[in-house]
Amino acid sequence: MTTGLGASHPRLPPRFAAGLLAAGLVALFLLQLAHSSDLWGSFDLGEVLRGLGAMLGLADPLGADVPIEPGAPQDHSQDALEMRLWRTLTAAGVGALLALAGALLQGLFRNGLASPSLIGVTAGANLGAFVAMLALSGHAHWALWGLGDSGPWLVTLAALAGALGVSGVVVLLGLRGPRPSVATLLLVGVAINTLIAGLLSALQDLVLGDNAAMSALQSWTFGTLYSRQAWHAGLVGLGLLLTVPVIPLVATELDLLASGEDDARALGVATHRTRILVLFAAAVATASAVASAGQIGFVGLVIPHMVRALVGSGHRAVLPLSVLAGAVFLLACDLAQVLVTGDRPLHPGVLMSLIGGPIFLWILLAGLRRSRTW
């Protein structure tokens, strides 16, 4: 089986693909806000626009014109629409960030199996979040440092700190020595990931009998897009703001690195600087995504392959299109699971594995078929 990136042949002009993805993103955004549920019914486009307008103070909130009857329950349509907005923005942002991180790391490691989990970011986020959750559920109350009332913030911040801390350790250890190589970095990542996986298993094992704590840990492990708030969307927005500007600084360099570090250096690529920039962007992107929505696998692994299958392997197209495609893919999956599974929804991580696994297999088999024909 090939693990390389391969030089696939572009099927679509990148700008056309970008246009399609952008249109898909807008359509999914509106559909996600308007979709019908058994509890809320559906919002029509006018209501969606009015609800968004109300958030900006440009229109009356939804439900404000419902006649008031004494003792009747309050109309929460506007609040529901806002929750959907934060969920939608978070889902799109998380998909975009994970896909970008995957595309960057696959380019750097020149390996199609590289994913954001490789440099320890996901494991670090999980470790931080697990410790915070166990502290909040009373198993390690000492770890709260008196911050027990800031629950949701605490888990997110702990995840962010864990992600950045662990990926920092991986990068520092992996880039030691006079001529650090990506192979060393890869092996350090594997070692640290294994160590943290053991720690996480030990933590889970300690609280197996506590249903509440286990349920929270499980929810985190498979990702969650429920009850997202403005600051979740803001965090992924900040992640995009910090990482998307890195694309033009590394895209051409990653293309040149595809033939090996020595060749790239000979062609004038500052390989060390490129490595640092790519690792920084991948770590920040993954950290802000995982801290906002928990662990959602497969996006970072599959999306860059899908994009390369569409537009070829040039990073100046693959990186920005991965951002768009990741947003579209996670949003589409989230919407699909909401519509299909109804009141028995799946965690996004579960759905991504169920959908992403077969797609990844299909891409690999199609690649093998093409190379045999060639």
Next chain:
Amino acid sequence: MISLQPESRSIRPAAARWVCTVLLALCAGLAGCRDRSPPTPRPGAAPPAAGFPRTVALPDGSEVELADRPRRVVVANTALVDASLELLATDRIVALCDQARTWSSLAAHPEIWAGRPTFRHFDAETILAYSPDLVLCSPFSQLETVHVLRGLGIQVVKLADPTTIDELGPRLTLLGRLFDTEERAAELRQDLDARIAALRTRAASREHRPSLVAYSRLGEEGWTMGSGTLIHAAIELAGFENAVAAVGREGARRLPLEDLLALDPEWLLVPAAFGEEDGLSQSSVQRDPRLARLRARRNDRIVAIHPWLFSTTSHEIVTAAEQLAVRLD
């Protein structure tokens, strides 16, 4: 061969940066613009019920301020379902967590909540659809959801599961005060206290406290409950000695077969299957050849109780204790 030309034309990075900035600005703008203060009472709303607004002190030292008598209660903590159903008319409960159908008295009496709404996920959009004025949940229910609901002015009360028999009565009183059904709560508590006192008297009159292990086994692994759990308290209340607690073990924990053999309790307490006499835990204990020499098995002293009673952390644990105590008579 290395090509300096990328294989395909690129997307202009500036455009991506632009989109990203606009999205972030929109996000911040939308978040900041709307007034997020809790809703004020609407004109035309009925005046609060007598005794409201009221402040209710919670076991963790915090207080909750109720503006009016709760009329639309959502119960998201399975341990609070039994008491809520007994204290409130079902029309004041607008939704229960889905687990209640399996792990509360509804497992034995499903007709009480037949056709009524339950929810699987404690997420804000779902809960808000029931327009609740009071939400009861456990301390570690989805933190984000609690945060969002409180932000919308909905009272969310987090109550930890009791771990001792003495916490059960005060829990009923507290819920009665939250629901404004103090009289019904007092009646229930009086009845509960009498049942507990009768069990304590019976237990004190016994010369020997036989050893017992609460044991469940749904796969290869066996589980038990040591001290600090409500089932442990029920075992003691029924006049048994919890053999696991006696060797210093606390909380819910694994119990390998060799440890079960080493403890060799006189009695075993296992969960029965739903709607059947012979549950998986029971059959695995009775049929596993490795446990053939277990005292409880040889003397046919395996007590199977309904799984919801085996796992409950509500006042119904006293029913479990009563079912156990009967076996000693």
